[in-house]
Structures are given as C-alpha cells and as structure tokens.
Amino acid sequence: xxxxxxxxxxxxxxxxxxxxxxxxxxxxxxxxxxxxxxxxxxxxxxxxxxxxxxxxxxxxxxxxxxxxxxxxxxxxxxxxxxxxxxxxxxxxxxxxxxxxxxxxxxxxxxxxxxxxxxxxxxxxxxxxxxxxxxxxxxxxxxxxxxxxxxxxxxxxxxxxxxxxxxxxxxxxxxxxxxxxxxxxxxxxxxxxxxxxxxxxxxxxxxxxxxxxxxxxxxxxxxxxxxxxxxxxxxxxxxxxxxxxxxxxxxxxxxxxxxxxxxxxxxxxxxxxxxxxxxxxxxxxxxxxxxxxxxxxxxxxxxxxxxxxxxxxxxxxxxxxxxxxxxxxxxxxxxxxxxxxxxxxxxxxxxxxxxxxxxxxxxxxxxxxxxxxxxxxxxxxxxxxxxxxxxxxxxxxxxxxxxxxxxxxxxxxxxxxxxxxxxxxxxxxxxxxxxxxxxxxxxxxxxxxxxxxxxxxxxxxxxxxxxxxxxxxxxxxxxxxxxxxxxxxxxxxxxxxxxxxxxxxxxxxxxxxxxxxxxxxxxxxxxxxxxxxxxxxxxxxxxxxxxxxxxxxxxxxxxxxxxxxxxxxxxxxxxxxxxxxxxxxxxxxxxxxxxxxxxxxxxxxxxxxxxxxxxxxxxxxxxxxxxxxxxxxxxxxxxxxxxxxxxxxxx
Numbered sequence: 001x002x003x004x005x006x007x008x009x010x011x012x013x014x015x016x017x018x019x020x021x022x023x024x025x026x027x028x029x030x031x032x033x034x035x036x037x038x039x040x041x042x043x044x045x046x047x048x049x050x051x052x053x054x055x056x057x058x059x060x061x062x063x064x065x066x067x068x069x070x071x072x073x074x075x076x077x078x079x080x081x082x083x084x085x086x087x088x089x090x091x092x093x094x095x096x097x098x099x100x101x102x103x104x105x106x107x108x109x110x111x112x113x114x115x116x117x118x119x120x121x122x123x124x125x126x127x128x129x130x131x132x133x134x135x136x137x138x139x140x141x142x143x144x145x146x147x148x149x150x151x152x153x154x155x156x157x158x159x160x161x162x163x164x165x166x167x168x169x170x171x172x173x174x175x176x177x178x179x180x181x182x183x184x185x186x187x188x189x190x191x192x193x194x195x196x197x198x199x200x201x202x203x204x205x206x207x208x209x210x211x212x213x214x215x216x217x218x219x220x221x222x223x224x225x226x227x228x229x230x231x232x233x234x235x236x237x238x239x240x241x242x243x244x245x246x247x248x249x250x251x252x253x254x255x256x257x258x259x260x261x262x263x264x265x266x267x268x269x270x271x272x273x274x275x276x277x278x279x280x281x282x283x284x285x286x287x288x289x290x291x292x293x294x295x296x297x298x299x300x301x302x303x304x305x306x307x308x309x310x311x312x313x314x315x316x317x318x319x320x321x322x323x324x325x326x327x328x329x330x331x332x333x334x335x336x337x338x339x340x341x342x343x344x345x346x347x348x349x350x351x352x353x354x355x356x357x358x359x360x361x362x363x364x365x366x367x368x369x370x371x372x373x374x375x376x377x378x379x380x381x382x383x384x385x386x387x388x389x390x391x392x393x394x395x396x397x398x399x400x401x402x403x404x405x406x407x408x409x410x411x412x413x414x415x416x417x418x419x420x421x422x423x424x425x426x427x428x429x430x431x432x433x434x435x436x437x438x439x440x441x442x443x444x445x446x447x448x449x450x451x452x453x454x455x456x457x458x459x460x461x462x463x464x465x466x467x468x469x470x471x472x473x474x475x476x477x478x479x480x481x482x483x484x485x486x487x488x489x490x491x492x493x494x495x496x497x498x499x500x501x502x503x504x505x506x507x508x509x510x511x512x513x514x515x516x517x518x519x520x521x522x523x524x525x526x527x528x529x530x531x532x533x534x535x536x537x538x539x540x541x542x543x544x545x546x547x548x549x550x551x552x553x554x555x556x557x558x559x560x561x562x563x564x565x566x567x568x569x570x571x572x573x574x575x576x577x578x579x580x581x582x583x584x585x586x587x588x589x590x591x592x593x594x595x596x597x598x599x600x601x602x603x604x605x606x607x608x609x610x611x612x613x614x615x616x617x618x619x620x621x622x623x624x625x626x627x628x629x630x631x632x633x634x635x636x637x638x639x640x641x642x643x644x645x646x647x648x649x650x
Contacts, residue, residue, distance in 0.1 A: 038116050039176065040157045042107070043183055049103045050088045057093065058084055079222070085172060085183055086221050089126045092607045096644055100124065115177075122175040126183070128217045130170045130201055130224075132194045133186070136163050140179075143169065143186070146198035147213050154180045161185065168194045170225055189228060196264065197228060219609050235269040240276055246286050247279045253293040257318060258300075261308040270344065271300050274337055281336055294319035295329040302334075303341055303431045417443035424452050432456060447474040447498035454505050464509035471506045474499030483529070490529040500526065504535055511544060520544050533561070542571055543636055551579045566597035566625050574636060582646045590650055599623040603630035604637045605644050 050058060062083045088099040104120055111117045131146035139156045141163060155176055163169075169186040189197065201224055205216035217224060237255065242248040251272050258268045275296050286292055298315040300306065310318065316326045334341075417439040424435035425448075436452040443449075450470025457463040475483065478499055483490075490496045507522035523541040527533060538561050545554035554575050562568065573589040580586065594601065602608040603626055610631050618624035630637075637643065 035113070035116055035119070036155065036157050038113070039119065039181055042120060045107065046088060046100065046103050047084060049106065050084055050099045053102070054093070054099055058087055061087055061091075079226070082225065083222055089172060090218055091609065092605070094602070094607060096605070096607065096648065100126070119176060125175050127173050128171070128214075128221050129173050130198065130217055131168070133163050133165055133167045133169055133188065136165055146194065147202070152180050154182060156185070157181055159185045163188055164190050166194070168192045168197045170228065187225065192228065195262065200228065200264070235272050237272060243279060243283065246289055250286065250289045250292045250296070251275055253289055254296050257293065257297060263306060263308065267300065267304055267306065270304060271296055274299075274340060277340055278333060278336055288321070290319045291321045291325055291329055294321050294326050295333050298326060298330050299333050299337070301430055302434060303344070306430055309430050413442040414446075417446040417449065421446060421448040421452060445473050445477060447477075447502050451498065451501045451505050454509065460509050460512040464506065464513060467502050467505035467509055470502035471499065474502050487529055488531060491532060491534045500530065500535065504537065508540070511540070516544050516548055520548065520550070539567070539632065543633065546575070546578055546636055551575060564596065565620060566593065566600055566629050569593040569596045570600055570629060570633070574633070577640055582642070587650055597621050597626055599626035600629055601647060603627060604634065605647060610634065
C-alpha cells in the first residue's frame with residue numbers, strides 16, 4: 001500500500017526538494033489539465049443536451065433571427081452555433097429556467113469530482129463580454145471589459161487559434177474557480193478599433209433606452225455580433241480606379257483626417273464613395289487636394305451624423321485652407337452630388353424608421369408633421385383671404401381639396417423658421433440639429449427648434465434646459481390669459497402645439513433626471529390643457545404615479561381614460577399588485593388581462609426577450625401589442641418581488 005506523502009515532506013524522487021515544489025506540483029498541473037478537459041467535455045455535453053431536449057425552441061427562435069440577419073447557408077451554421085450557446089445560457093423557457101439550469105440539474109449528480117461539480121454550478125453566473133485582449137501568454141489571456149474596465153484572466157481550452165494583444169473581441173465567459181473560460185472561444189475582430197466597437201455598442205444601448213450597456217449586450221448579443229461586422233470600413237481606396245493620381249490623394253487625405261477624429265468607418269466610406277462619384281462626374285484639374293478634402297469633409301457634417309462635427313472654420317483650420325475657398329468649393333460639391341446625398345438621406349431615414357427602438361411611450365415631436373404643416377399653410381391662406389362667412393371658407397376648402405395648388409414660399413422669418421423645423425423633423429443626424437440652429441437664427445423664438453435640440457441633446461440636463469427655454473418662450477408668446485381661456489381644447493389650435501411639445505419634452509427630461517414630482521405636475525397640466533391627450537401623456541404619467549406611490553391618482557387616471565386594451569387591463573393589474581400585492585382581485589384582473597392579450601406575461605417575466613427592433617404598429621391581442629406594452633412598462637413590473645412565483649401558481 002502506498003503511503004500518502006505530505007506536501008512539505010522531502011520528495012521521494014530524491015531531488016532533495018519538498019514534494020509540493022517537485023513532483024507534487026507536476027501532479028497539480030496534471031489535475032488542472034484534467035479539469036480543463038472535463039470542462040471542455042461539459043461544454044460539448046451542454047450543446048448536445050440543448051439540441052436533444054430543446055430542438056424546437058432553438059429552431060423557432062433562430063428562424064426569427066435568421067430573417068433579421070439575412071444570412072446565406074454558408075453563414076447559417078456559424079450563427080446557429082452561437083445562437084444555441086447564447087439561448088442556452090441566458091434565455092428562460094416557459095418554466096422560468098434556462099437550458100443551462102436544466103442541464104446542471106440533469107448532470108450534477110453524475111459528477112464525482114467535487115471541484116468540477118462546483119464549477120458547473122457556478123456557470124449560472126455566465127456573462128457576455130465585449131472588450132480588449134490585453135495580454136496573451138501560453139494558454140491564458142488577460143481581457144478587459146470595455147464597459148467597466150475590469151480585467152479578467154481567461155483560460156483558453158482546446159483552441160489552436162492565436163490571438164493578438166490589442167484586439168477587440170466579444171464572447172461568453174463561464175466562471176472557472178477564480179478565473180474564467182470562454183464558451184467556446186473569443187470571437188475577435190482584430191481589424192476593428194476597440195474604442196469604435198465599444199462606442200458603437202454603447203450608442204446602440206443608449207438609443208434603445210438601456211442604462212446598462214452590459215445588460216443590453218446580454219439581451220441583444222446576436223444582433224450586436226452581426227452588426228459589429230459592418231462597423232469596420234469596407235471601401236478600399238487602392239482597389240478603386242481613380243482617373244488621376246491627385247483624386248486618390250484627396251481620398252487618402254480625407255480618410256486620414258476622418259479617422260484621426262475617430263469617425264465611424266461607415267462615415268469614412270460614404271465620404272470616399274461620394275468623392276469618387278464627384279471625380280467620375282467632373283474631370284477637375286485640382287491643384288489643392290487639401291481644399292477638396294476639406295470641402296468633402298465639411299459636406300459630410302451637414303447631412304451625416306458625425307462623432308466630432310466641425311464648424312466650417314474648424315474644418316478649414318484642420319486642412320490649412322481659407323474659410324472663403326472652402327465655402328465656394330463645398331457649394332460646388334453639394335450641387336454636383338445633390339442626387340447622391342438625397343439618396344443616402346432617404347436610405348438612412350427609412351432604416352431609422354424600420355429599426356427605431358422607442359424608449360418612451362410618447363414622442364415630444366409627435367405629429368403627423370406633414371398634416372400639421374399642411375394645416376398651417378391652409379390657415380395662413382384663410383387668414384390672408386377676405387372671407388366673410390363660414391360658407392365662403394368651406395367653399396375655399398373644397399376647392400383646395402379638389403384642386404391642390406403648389407406650396408407657397410414662406411414670407412416672414414418666423415414662417416421660414418417654422419418651415420425649417422418641419423424639415424428637421426423629417427431627417428436624422430447632424431443635419432437635423434443644423435436645421436434647428438438655422439431656424440433659431442431666423443427666429444430666436446422658434447419653440448420647436450428648442451424641442452429638436454433638446455431631443456438631440458447629449459445629456460438629460462442639457463435636454464431639460466433647452467426644452468425649458470422653449471416652453472417659457474411658448475408660454476410668453478401665447479400669453480397666460482390665452483392659456484387659461486383655451487384650457488381643455490388646446491391641441492385643436494395649431495399655434496399651441498410647439499408649446500405643448502416643449503412642455504412634454506421638459507416634463508420627460510425632469511422625469512429622466514429623477515425630479516419625478518415636478519415632472520408629474522407638468523404632465524398633469526398637459527392633460528388639463530388637452531384632456532383628449534393626443535400626445536399620449538397619460539401612459540408615462542401612470543408610471544410616474546406608481547414610482548411615487550400615488551396609487552389613488554393612478555386609479556383616477558385609469559378611470560378617466562378607461563381602456564379595454566392590453567395597456568389598460570395590464571395597468572389595472574399592475575396598480576392592484578402595487579397597492580395590495582398578490583390579492584384575489586389581482587388573480588381576477590390577471591385573467592381579464594390575459595384574455596385581452598395572452599402574450600404579455602412572458603415578456604414581463606423575461607421568458608421572452610423584448611426584441612431590439614420594435615414593431616412599427618400593433619394589432620390588439622397580438623404579440624406585437626405585447627412587445628410594445630412590455631417595452632414601455634418593464635421597469636415597473638420588474639420591481640414586484642415574487643412575481644414569477646405567483647404567476648406560476650395562477
């Protein structure tokens with residue numbers, strides 16, 4: 001029988017060293033390798049378990065993503081593999097558990113090694129990560145989380161791929177004692193600058209209304225992974241057939257300066273393509289490449305969202321040219337490329353409409369603007385005409401309807417400014433803010449211009465100040481006597497709408513900043529002015545009431561706007577749960593709500609993820625309605641402790 005050797009005893013191999021420093025260390029290393037191999041086996045078993053027991057759920061889920069990805073058969077296998085891992089780790093099934101949790105339950109009893117059993121059970125703390133590979137050494141790498149800047153040591157298991165320090169990566173981490181392992185390996189994009197990738201994810205997260213980019217990454221890992229492949233530039237200057245060497249020189253200078261300002265590769269690509277188009281159209285004899293590069297750069301800032309937008313003066317200084325020459329050359333480019341730029345703007349606008357994720361239940365710029373604009377024009381004609389009776393006005397309107405006349409150009413600066421903000425409401429990016437600023441130059445009291453600038457503000461504080469200024473200007477222009485006299489049917493008068501939009505934006509900014517009680521007062525005043533609530537104020541006010549524990553006010557609001565929709569019925573249930581907990585009445589209200597729309601609860605409990613791209617509209621009782629409701633109310637529902645357990649019993 002072999003005796004056990006103490007770790008501090010002399011090694012029996014005769015080396016003279018302690019056992020722990022000699023053969024004992026080698027045995028420890030071998031045990032580590034054994035565990036690493038067993039972890040690799042567990043990962044493979046998890047995938048087999050998922051496919052054998054939950055093939056239908058995986059297949060149905062991936063079909064929806066495949067439509068979004070628009071991928072071919074050659075890519076399908078890869079994305080299906082990644083989807084299986086992501087779904088297994090993070091998506092709850094109908095019973096509230098993930099595939100991973102089912103696997104742990106089925107597998108843990110079969111494992112004899114206590115340490116391996118402990119490691120498997122810790123996998124419920126799996127996480128997504130996006131960041132930078134800091135250091136590579138043998139079979140381990142040090143990575144830094146791009147959002148928190150925390151560093152992790154990660155063991156590489158059974159991978160032959162080499163990784164470069166400084167590369168961007170995205171992937172899944174599983175706990176491994178005090179370290180981590182990838183499942184299965186990091187997906188690295190060495191050509192994509194780390195800061196651009198992280199900025200891209202954070203901007204997507206912000207646009208979607210998320211406070212935590214890490215939570216956003218967990219929920220939309222698949223979409224982000226696919227989109228990141230398109231963040232890098234795709235245009236190769238060297239492979240383009242430039243008709244003159246100096247044309248290529250301009251493109252290279254433009255690219256260098258845009259990249260030095262950390263502009264997105266897609267922006268750089270647009271600039272190069274537009275310059276190439278210009279060169280095809282006009283065979284210019286160019287003497288100053290920096291002048292044309294500067295003009296192309298400035299032109300980009302006027303219609304494209306820039307990370308670092310420069311003024312005309314700043315652009316001229318960057319390229320070492322005069323403001324006057326830049327101005328005339330930029331105008332030449334603008335005229336020649338008008339059609340191409342219009343196409344780019346239209347494509348961006350269509351994509352924005354298709355992919356927009358609504359973070360608030362109302363839009364301070366709610367329209368429809370074309371209708372409001374048309375009404376403004378008709379009213380201006382009526383006010384400028386000599387109509388003595390209602391019949392004459394009706395006759396005029398009928399003729400207008402049957403024989404529409406071309407739009408008349410606005411005559412005053414005030415009218416021109418309003419026209420600019422209507423145009424701004426139809427575009428996106430830097431051009432939108434630019435139009436609003438131009439409107440304020442024409443009319444410093446243009447309320448809607450402040451609303452647009454507030455909507456595009458970088459911080460809630462800035463949004464609050466801008467919208468407040470617009471609201472105060474609007475209130476002064478209308479006059480307190482007018483507001484008091486017309487309270488109750490405000491929205492029906494077009495001249496009140498800019499003020500109403502500014503007031504709604506101000507209230508929302510206050511709410512975002514946590515000044516909920518003041519925000520509530522503003523929202524209530526909006527409903528007093530316009531009880532028909534064309535802006536949808538009641539939906540955000542209801543949530544604000546619950547946040548502040550104003551349950552009686554919330555109940556009055558629901559009664560005032562009685563709705564048999566999913567929104568109304570689920571909010572009745574929500575209020576009951578906040579007031580009285582899991583009461584018998586709550587169970588009754590749940591049945592009524594589920595009868596109206598049975599698709600809502602899985603989204604509220606996390607069994608189904610709210611998609612990144614919301615439906616444009618919805619059908620009552622349909623999943624589309626459930627998605628929109630859940631997106632707007634999820635934060636209120638997640639505060640109810642024990643909700644999932646209670647729902648399971650119903």
